[in-house]
Amino acid sequence: MSSATFVSKKGGIVAARVLMVLSASIVLMLGAFHLAYTFQGPELTPRDPSLQVSMTQISPVISTETTMWRCWVGFNASHSMGLILFGLVFGYLAIAHSTILFRSPFLLIVGLAMLGGMAALCKFYFFSSPLTGISISLGCYVASIAISRA
Numbered sequence: 001m002s003s004a005t006f007v008s009k010k011g012g013i014v015a016a017r018v019l020m021v022l023s024a025s026i027v028l029m030l031g032a033f034h035l036a037y038t039f040q041g042p043e044l045t046p047r048d049p050s051l052q053v054s055m056t057q058i059s060p061v062i063s064t065e066t067t068m069w070r071c072w073v074g075f076n077a078s079h080s081m082g083l084i085l086f087g088l089v090f091g092y093l094a095i096a097h098s099t100i101l102f103r104s105p106f107l108l109i110v111g112l113a114m115l116g117g118m119a120a121l122c123k124f125y126f127f128s129s130p131l132t133g134i135s136i137s138l139g140c141y142v143a144s145i146a147i148s149r150a
Helices: 003-039 049-057 068-096 098-102 105-125 128-149
Strands: none
Touching (some): 003 068, 003 098, 049 068, 098 105
16 A cells, blocks of 8 residues: 555545544434433423423323323433434444444444434424434434545
């Protein structure tokens, strides 16, 4: 390998790592904000206060041991934790173990499936801000893979 090729390849690896860290950081940030919104502030409460009151009084069909409101909070918190976990794991792998990450089709496909699934959920069930964030993260993720393969 010539020195020019080595420098070019090394620069590509750095760029791939930076893009992967950016992708992971966006997801981590979205998860952290979502977790904060789950437990503080009005962002994830219904605009109609009577709906929240109803949700605190009604159980889902699956169990009378909880209420729809407790399920709502739990779903939002676990969703946030999944985003945070993705961001931490893929960010860590990109920084500390990039060779393992970029040489593992399994890890790359799992990450791609996660971000693709999140983008679909955002498109069909959420609103434009999370869709924009996840789409940027997905773009960085795909670009990092492409650069790492070049």
